[in-house]
Amino acid sequence: MHIPDVLADIGKRQHKGETVGIFSVCSSNDYVLKATVQLAKNNDQVVLIEATSNQVNQYGGYTGMTPSDFGSYLGELEKAHGCRPGQVILGGDHLGPNPWRHEPAETAMGKAKQMVTDYTRAGIVKLHLDASMNLGGDGKAPISPRLIAQRTAELARAAEEAFNELREETPDALAPTYVIGTEVPIPGGTQGEDDVLQVTTPADLEETVTLTKEAFNEQGLEPAWARVMAVVVQPGVEFGSHSIHEYDPTKFEMMRQSLKRFYPLVFEGHSTDYQRPEKLKELVRDGVAVLKVGPELTFALREGVFALEAMERELFSGKENIWSGVSKILDRVMVENPVHWQPYYLGDRQNQAFDRRFSFSDRCRYYWGEPKVQKAMKQLLSNLSRNRLPLSLLSQYLPLQYGRVREGVLAPEPEALLLDCVTEVLRKYNWAVNPALEG
Secondary structure, eight states: OOHHHHHHHHHHHHTTTOOOOEEEEEOOOHHHHHHHHHHHHHHTOOEEEEEETTTBSTTOGGGTBOHHHHHHHHHHHHHHTTOOTTSEEEEEEEESSGGGTTSBHHHHHHHHHHHHHHHHHTTOOEEEEOOOSOOBTSOSSOOOHHHHHHHHHHHHHHHHHHHHHHHHHOTTOOOOEEEEOOOSSOTTOOSSTTOOOOOOOHHHHHHHHHHHHHHHHHTTOHHHHTTEEEEEEOOSOEEOSSOEEOOOGGGSHHHHHHGGGGTTOEEEEOOOTTOOHHHHHHHHHTTEEEEEEOHHHHHHHHHHHHHHHHHHHHHTTTOGGGOOOHHHHHHHHHHHSGGGTTTTOOSSHHHHHHHHHHOTTOGGGGSTTSHHHHHHHHHHHHHHTSSOOOHHHHHHHOHHHHHHHHHTSSOOOHHHHHHHHHHHHHHHHHHHHOGGGOO
């Protein structure tokens, strides 16, 4: 089965009434990506990994990676873990002019088209096209749904042209699969605890699908429209620094019924992080067949790092000179460069200090790649690799991993423990989207 067939098959099965889907890992963190590829290998299954337009673009994004770099990096991870070809589907999230939204519309859209072109030429096959944001010269009032649809079609045309060029060089290249629409609030998540969620309505859904289909047809993109698999919606899930908006299926029932009119489309849900397993299963049952997750994965990683650091302090008591100090160094780096967290963490200095460590928004995820933090992490893992970690300490600080070590399915090694902290979240999502794992 080809990759696009895997995605298209989800819609066909959903419309037959099956609770089936796929989870999408939106993260550039090395541990998260390794854990995801490892899960694919161990379970002999397909996984979906996506980069956002801010993370990866033709200028490097905040990761420093271009689409080609992103594709090559994941390709190397697949080989390193012994995956068979096609086990990792690569996607792009919120691909559009958002990174350049303050520039004139023509300039911003030109850069967005180039980014989509580069994603496609890099063999990244699942493309979420998002042109919902106001650009320079658009004014302050929200742009019209029709203009959003027209700009979305322009992005799709750029992807199709790039695919046609790619196919001349690589005849067996896979055609892009598209996702349209956007969630409420805008990409990036909530900034305050009191943000009001606006659950997508059937009228919103119909308008998005109808106008976008018309715009595709006007651009001569009927073949591309046939490969649109999902519409991004807001089913009523979000999270703030200390709050989680839990899924309420009664508020989404009308949308669930409306989806039946749009075979074979499904819904894509963003910010599903921190939902309980049964709520994720309900989302998939109700047509939200693509579940995006990101911050919860690095939140779990951060929990694991802090737990290992606590073990380090216990094991090397009185030897403070060799402690890694990773949590303090992480915070210091964040304070020195607050651009990624300051707009999101409100309140006084004490509240901000707390949020930098423990917020569900997990803005510290932007800083794990900083050289000072990486050096501290290397020291932490080196210290804890000197001797076998005592089971009693594992029980105290990582009880779930302790259980797996006792069962003989997990090595009591620091890196393996960190990867399992991330995998614990992935297991929850895998259960929600895979009917074979029910029970």
